[in-house]
Amino acid sequence: MNQKRFDKGMDELKNKYNETPSETSASTIFKSVQNDKRYRERRKSFFSKYGGVAAAMIGVIFIIGILFNSVMSGFHMGSSDSNEAASDDAGYHYNDDSGDGRSAEEGSPTSEHDVLSGSDDTSNNSNEELDYDDNADYDAPFEDRFYPGEREDMLIKEVDTGGRLERVIYELYWNEELQFSTYINPTFDLSISGNIGTGSVKIFMSENSWLWVSRLNSTDIDGFVEDYYSELIARGFEEMETGPQFDTVERYSRWAHSEDGVFLDFAVLRDGDSIYYMEAQQPVVAENPLFEDALETFVNELVFE
Amino acid sequence: MCETTEQEQQWIRDALDGDDQAYYDLIQSYHSTVERFARQIGVRDEDIQDVTQEVFIKVYRFLHKYSRGKFSTWLYSVTLNVAKDFFRKQKREKRKVQKTIQEKPVTFYEENLDLSDDARILHETIQSMDEKYRVPIVLFYFHEASIKEISSIMGMRESTVKTRLKRGKERLKDCLEGGGLVYESKAF
Numbered sequence: 268m269n270q271k272r273f274d275k276g277m278d279e280l281k282n283k284y285n286e287t288p289s290e291t292s293a294s295t296i297f298k299s300v301q302n303d304k305r306y307r308e309r310r311k312s313f314f315s316k317y318g319g320v321a322a323a324m325i326g327v328i329f330i331i332g333i334l335f336n337s338v339m340s341g342f343h344m345g346s347s348d349s350n351e352a353a354s355d356d357a358g359y360h361y362n363d364d365s366g367d368g369r370s371a372e373e374g375s376p377t378s379e380h381d382v383l384s385g386s387d388d389t390s391n392n393s394n395e396e397l398d399y400d401d402n403a404d405y406d407a408p409f410e411d412r413f414y415p416g417e418r419e420d421m422l423i424k425e426v427d428t429g430g431r432l433e434r435v436i437y438e439l440y441w442n443e444e445l446q447f448s449t450y451i452n453p454t455f456d457l458s459i460s461g462n463i464g465t466g467s468v469k470i471f472m473s474e475n476s477w478l479w480v481s482r483l484n485s486t487d488i489d490g491f492v493e494d495y496y497s498e499l500i501a502r503g504f505e506e507m508e509t510g511p512q513f514d515t516v517e518r519y520s521r522w523a524h525s526e527d528g529v530f531l532d533f534a535v536l537r538d539g540d541s542i543y544y545m546e547a548q549q550p551v552v553a554e555n556p557l558f559e560d561a562l563e564t565f566v567n568e569l570v571f572e
Numbered sequence: 573m574c575e576t577t578e579q580e581q582q583w584i585r586d587a588l589d590g591d592d593q594a595y596y597d598l599i600q601s602y603h604s605t606v607e608r609f610a611r612q613i614g615v616r617d618e619d620i621q622d623v624t625q626e627v628f629i630k631v632y633r634f635l636h637k638y639s640r641g642k643f644s645t646w647l648y649s650v651t652l653n654v655a656k657d658f659f660r661k662q663k664r665e666k667r668k669v670q671k672t673i674q675e676k677p678v679t680f681y682e683e684n685l686d687l688s689d690d691a692r693i694l695h696e697t698i699q700s701m702d703e704k705y706r707v708p709i710v711l712f713y714f715h716e717a718s719i720k721e722i723s724s725i726m727g728m729r730e731s732t733v734k735t736r737l738k739r740g741k742e743r744l745k746d747c748l749e750g751g752g753l754v755y756e757s758k759a760f
């Protein structure tokens with residue numbers, strides 16, 4: 268009797284729902300799709316016009332920075348220790364936590380994440396983002412580490428840099444700690460730091476542009492996103508309407524901090540019993556199609572082994 | 573839940589080749605379903621157009637990534653995520669203006685439905701349910717989705733979907749017998 272009554276009520280409800288006339292029209296929706304398309308094309312063309320200038324300026328600043336560092340390191344010659352070898356910024360570097368409390372993650376802008384992820388490590392208060400550990404195996408290339416999957420070593424893409432197609436060769440990157448693989452653009456000033464056991468890795472694409480991947484032992488994406496967004500708002504970020512196109516994740520959004528002049532891209536996905544979240548930051552002035560594509564490629568090509 | 577037809581596959585292929593008419597046809601074919609599903613999972617009447625538009629904008633942007641599986645399953649999944657993001661934004665905006673603007677009463681279908689007492693109780697109970705029960709109930713009973721499809725849309729295990737459906741159904745039956753006990757809804 269109970270089941271019959273339930274079925275009858277649900278059937279009636281379904282019919283009423285289906286009979287309700289639609290309030291949306293295909294032509295209005297189509298118009299909004301076209302408007303969005305045109306907006307994206309205009310945005311792309313804007314960056315093709317001015318993105319090159321911004322990139323050139325950043326390049327100049329970067330070269331000046333390198334020259335300045337070279338001059339400064341000359342003053343310290345003869346008194347340096349093994350840290351000097353670690354300051355070589357070419358190639359891939361991995362900073363294992365040697366246990367002496369001087370890991371590369373100290374002081375990185377991730378203390379908020381420690382709070383979110385429930386970490387009780389309160390020693391992260393230094394600002395030495397790239398302070399490499401003496402005992403870390405900096406020269407161990409990622410290619411030599413055991414990669415269990417079967418993926419091509421390279422991914423070749425043609426990136427539209429604003430009316431001009433640029434060929435970009437991405438290299439396979441395998442993260443042993445978090446057990447994921449993806450592709451990264453090796454032409455960036457790439458340094459990788461991470462701590463064994465923390466479930467996180469940070470990839471610097473330049474001094475001010477980085478990408479952070481972290482794992483949480485939870486499946487409550489909604490709860491995490493809610494907390495995370497509140498945290499960003501508290502830090503002064505505002506959510507933006509546009510951003511990179513991540514299509515393999517459950518949520519993503521772009522945020523901007525007007526005072527700091529940075530964009531922050533956030534993406535989160537679930538794999539098994541864990542949540543992986545990515546946070547990428549770049550100065551607003553540095554926004555360029557190559558970085559955008561590098562971010563999209565990194566996230567969209569993520570495979571957990 | 574209907575299978576992706578050969579015609580729909582063709583629309584998708586043509587839309588990917590830049591045929592705007594094909595994408596228009598795809599919208600024409602699915603916008604009512606998206607709208608209905610969005611309403612049933614809790615999108616307010618005044619927001620339904622924005623949410624439906626956003627779904628098709630997202631589908632258009634990511635159409636090149638859709639390659640296999642049922643198109644409708646993917647579409648439901650996109651709708652669910654857009655609705656969740658929409659609720660979140662709405663919640664934040666609501667916090668900002670809470671002091672100055674009186675919140676409008678939430679309405680879902682009420683003005684358009686002429687329901688019997690039992691159907692009204694079921695409708696109200698579904699709308700006041702926690703979303704973790706509401707979404708599988710809506711998909712299973714009103715969109716003919718299978719357990720497998722629901723698990724794919726919601727990104728959870730089939731066993732979890734079964735449990736939630738069972739508990740959701742029990743609550744609905746209890747409410748029906750109790751004459752309309754309203755459960756407190758939990759936001760997305």
